[in-house]
Amino acid sequence: MPNDATITMSERAGLRRARGLGSVSAIEAGVRCSHCRGTVPEGLTEEGSEEQFCCHGCRSAYRIIRSCGLDRYYRLRDMEAGGGVFAAPAPAGSGKYRAFDDPAFHALHCREVPGGLMTTDLVLEGIDCSACVWLLERLPSMSRGVVESRLDFRRSTLRVTWDPAAAALSSIAALLGSLGHRPHPARDTQARRVRTLEDRRAMVRLAVAGACAGNAMLFGVALYAGLFDWMDAGHVELMRWSSMAVTLVSLAWPGRVFFTSAWASLRAGTANLDVPIALALAAGGAWSVASTIRGDGEVYFDTLSVLVFLLLVGRFLQRRRQRWASDAVELLFSLTPTSARRVETDARGFQSVHDVAVEALRAGDVIEVRAGDSIPADGVVVSGESRVDRSLLTGESRPLAVAPGAAAAAGDVNIVSALRVRVTAAGEATRVGQLMRMVEECSRRKAPIVRFADRASVFFTYGMITAAGATLAAWLWMEPAHAVENAVALLVVTCPCALGLATPMALTVAIGRAAKLGLLIKGGDVIERLSVPGRVLLDKTGTLTHGRPAVVRWDGDDSIKQAVAALEAGSNHPIAMAMARDLGGEEMVLVRGEQTTGGGIRGRVGQLDVAVGSPAFIRSIGATDPIGYQGRAEAMALNGLTPVLVAVGGVVSAAAGLGDSARADSSRSIRDLERLGWEPWILSGDDPRVALGIGERVGVAPGRVLGGMSPEGKLETVRRFSATGPTVMVGDGVNDAAALAAAGVGVAVHGGAEASLAAADVYINSPGIAGVGHLIEGSRRTMRLIRTILVVSAAYNLTAGSIAAAGLMSPLIAALVMPASSLTVLTICFRSRTFGGGR
């Protein structure tokens, strides 16, 4: 059985990191924060102190945890994650959670429980390890008034029971916020309630089928023992009637799903896999009941009830696996606000702001969004200027400037100052709401191979009926007494158990293994589509490249690199940081640096007077240019690079070109893709020359590099390619969501996981395209495995069917062979290497 806990952990960690909920990206060195393990900015380190904090939020979270005697949290966390970075708490604004005390909020989200207590479900951000479970379930010892807290890890939902007389919910919410787990009221959507009930029913069916199978097997063993030894006729009767009783329960209760599904499919004029299953169950059941009543003939009760149980186990596991994508997006929906501040104008023209539930918002309403709040609906900014954080939807971590006329989406966080927004869509009509519905629909999609199994089942059904009919006819002619018996034995023994169990199981196991490698695959159909080679379209920025500037060309004396790096190390401009990182080596002492706003920096490094900056800056300080570096800088600019000139002692002596550099592993990954038979293409929104340059570096033929593509252009290209063959689009999910969705398989690399998952079929939680090769290789192995299994089960059915047709199949042999075939198939599933097998 796949280890679900482990799968969930890696999935969750991936989602969290990608969502960037307060967490910091890769950390190389430096002083680590005592709370979140992120790097402490240089100005904030405290000399000689053992406790270091990167921000005020971390400091207060650390204090709370320490003062409640819960320091073990840190040890647990480090043990589990081995040094990752954790959610940094957002500083809690005073009164930020005031809405949690509103009677309307209580009426909507809270329930009274006996003893004068209240209970509510809160969706928390940043839940990613066991230590979180440990800490949050100890909430009663941190906050007076909290009686109980239980965390549902998979859904990131904390059920809090508290005493309203001793504490306000807002204070509990503020405490959670200052621990780094910002609470949001859980939206108990209709869809989730329905799913929970379905899950319970599936669990109950599984349990009943298991109990019946176990008991029927006990009776069966007694009967088989009686075959070899003497058994009292009365005892035989007792065993047969008892096993009939439990098997009828199994067929009528959990087994009913096969009959209803088969009936529905027959009425629709097709035959799914449930038809042959139902046929075998019905024929075997009817014959066995008749034999029991007559007191003569074979019974197959144990085989039938084990069959029902095994088939249900397969379906149950498959169902659980499909859950996570919809859970992740539902979580996203819960993170959008539940209340809005609507601006209302009264008859005299006075404007006032009222708190209303989001459900009450209509298109055309104007709402006010304060700094620090999330935007509750999709809309257009009508007044105010600010910056918004879109990471929830797009994964873009840089805040975006917005001004009147700009679009805003539900879930965006307003950072700087208040905005007024005219609502264009609210509730489930928002982008987040639509994403949710899309993921829900996609998870119901059936893999073609499963559909193939469904198609095969039509032939299977005909084959079974024909074979049974032929057996019946042949035996009626030769020996009429055994005719019906042998036909029934054939039907029971060729029941496509292995077929029905194996395909979904192989896909389930493969998807689970992939998740452990950080490849989150939305459905089994993706695996099948990835197994036939075609074209891979790779986005450039952030996928093949780092997505940040780096020094890609250096024209000039290498000996001054050190000095430039030393000078630039003092600046926090992105270009300066890139130069300091890429040119630096040993430390050089900077004597005096002076940054000017004109696009450059000048200072003394050791004995040298160094100036670094844009060509205009270097010109403005009056540096002479005997070698003509200004001209080279212009050439670099034409090639899509950002030119930077260096003047030493008033003479221009080097030119550097900054651009987005290719990832170190990109060219190897591209070769891997070619080895697997795929044809790599580059699609880039950047200047064609830049795209060509990158293509050359990573080894993609110039004819397959398409630069200067708009998002619409990408979409068009993907559509055109998809029409002629298998097409995989790989992007970071930020601005190519449409192309990802249109491709045969969309692979999102390292963007916002939830948003990417809605558009893409696969989400890879590590940067770069190395994962794409693993994905394709694993998919190919999985499909080979499935074909093997199909062949094995077909061979089994042929053999067992011939034995039954020859009249040699006894219930004992059927009872041994049926589970043996299922076990063979399951062993093949779990033992074979699919994802991660090559390393």
Place this chain on the structure above:
Amino acid sequence: MSVIYVIVPVAVLLAGAAVWAFLWAARQGQFDDLDTPARRVPLDDD
């Protein structure tokens, strides 16, 4: 009259009772969350 005629029905009834207990627990929602228990750190509170 063999004792097995009593024992077997009793065993079936016991199995029925176990199934009933499971149904009760499932309907209470005790199996709704199958992931968190695995992550509850088994440490005594000291």
